[in-house]
Amino acid sequence: MILIAIIVGCIVGALIGLFAPMVSYTYSGYLAIAIIAALDSVFGGILATLKKNFNLTIFITGFFGNAILAILLTLLGQKLNVDIYLAAIVVFVGRIFTNLAIIRRYYVDMVMKKIEDRKEKKETNNK
Numbered sequence: 001m002i003l004i005a006i007i008v009g010c011i012v013g014a015l016i017g018l019f020a021p022m023v024s025y026t027y028s029g030y031l032a033i034a035i036i037a038a039l040d041s042v043f044g045g046i047l048a049t050l051k052k053n054f055n056l057t058i059f060i061t062g063f064f065g066n067a068i069l070a071i072l073l074t075l076l077g078q079k080l081n082v083d084i085y086l087a088a089i090v091v092f093v094g095r096i097f098t099n100l101a102i103i104r105r106y107y108v109d110m111v112m113k114k115i116e117d118r119k120e121k122k123e124t125n126n127k
Contacts, residue, residue: 033071036088037066041066043096
């Protein structure tokens with residue numbers, strides 16, 4: 001079921017991307033940092049789901065809060081002529097990679113456990 005949702009989401013996202021209007025250069029920095037901040041929240045939500053402590057209110061507030069904070073940092077950096085948004089990118093991308101590594105370990109451990117269980121079951125049946 002989750003696989004079907006992922007496939008449908010990818011197809012819908014690709015279609016939207018093909019037919020969406022181009023973002024002007026003026027706003028592309030804001031959009032890029034908002035997307036990175038939103039992805040950080042999405043991966044955090046996936047991790048929270050795996051740990052069985054997902055809270056929709058925390059996810060929604062974090063999703064929009066992170067995106068708004070990142071956009072404000074980008075705006076402040078442009079006003080001060082300092083690339084402050086780079087700090088937000090480093091933090092958000094670092095958290096994305098950390099969450100992705102934890103998610104990957106979770107699934108690798110789950111697959112390895114299933115393989116070990118099958119081996120044990122096969123050895124038990126052979127005796």
